[in-house]
Amino acid sequence: MNGISGSTLANQVPAPDRHDDARTxxxxxxxxxAGDCQAGGELFRRHVSLMRGIASGWVRQPAEREDLVAEAFARVLSTVAAGGGPESNAPAYLVAxxxxLFARWSRYENRIDLYATVPEHASADLGADELAVTRSEDRLVWSAYRTLPGRWRTVLWRQAAEGDTAAELAPLLGVSPNGVAVLARRAREGLRQAYLQVQVPDADLPQCQEVRRRMGAWLRGTLPARRAGLLSGHLTGCAPCHSVAAELAEINRELPAMTGCCEPVVPKPR
Structure with missing residues (x-):
């Protein structure tokens, strides 16, 4: 990775397929x-799969991959909107x-990991969002915190325990202050999902395993509609999974709700 230049990578990006009725x-x-925001969305939809595939070769955590891709698109589109950036071949510029970004983030990786361990004296009276960085004595919450990507752990700890602002964190994380705010929101929601997920017991039956793995995300309303529907359907015919979901739903009600999302209802078993 260190020996590969951005231009070399860009030259390896294949040209996307184009339909006759699509804009180049x-x-x-x-x-x-010229100020057309919808065009930016069209560029994102056209190239996001390619960018995710490339990013997956650099970072192992899916959440960090999404952060990398989203930040690259945000920076390129912002540059173009301001009058700079590429005039064609968007993938090459996006990859570069x-x-x-990945090189910058990697330089801070060791420094970030220093803040991934929560001190024993951390205060226990902040908020539900900061449980994993303030209550190390709670094994469930600590376990949930440890499953988060390193950058998420860092932004939670630095903002909650050390009071760092987005502007102060931006150089450390290699993103803009707005990027820090987005990262912090994703980290807090990721923490809530992980807190629920670590309380899901292993399934005895093979057909229940995938449902159990997705239960935290389902309870937080972040699963795609089709997958959420399949999970709900499973719960109506599986008493053990229904029981787990019902218990976790009670815990979920004590966590902050996601903006614009509805809490899923645990269906009654048949």
Whole structure:
């Protein structure tokens, strides 16, 4: 990774398939430069799968991969909207930007890991969002915190326990202050899901294993609609999984709700 330049990576990016009725990258970039926000969304949808595939070769955590891709798109589209950036071949510019971001984040990796361990004297009276960085005596919460990506652990600890602002954290995390705010929101919601998930017992039956693995995300309302429907359908016919879901739903009600999301209802078993 260290010996590969951004331009080399960019040259390895294949040109995307184009339908006859679709605008070219050059047309979309020109539209973004002219203030068309929908063109930016179209560029994102066109190239996000490719960018995720490349990012997965650099980072192991899916959440960190999504952070890397999202930040690269945000930076490129912001640059284009301001009148700079590429005039065509958006993937090449995106890969170069993503590569530079990854290099910056990697330089801070060891420094970030120093803050991944919570001191024993951490205060226990902050908020539900900061449980995993303030209550190390609680094994469940500590276990949930340890499952989070390192960058999520860092932003939770530094903001909750050390009181760092987004502007102070931005250089450490290699993102803009707005990027820190987005990262912090994702980290807090990830913590809630992990806190629920570590309380899900292992399944005895093979057909229950996937349902149990997804239960925390389902209770927080973050599963895609189709997968959420399949999980709900399983609960109606599986008494053990229904019992687990009902108990976790009570715990979930004590956690902050996601903005704009509805709490899933545990269906009654048949």
């Amino acid at each position: 990258d050059a047309e979309l970039l020109a539209a973004v430069r 930007t993503m590569r530079n």
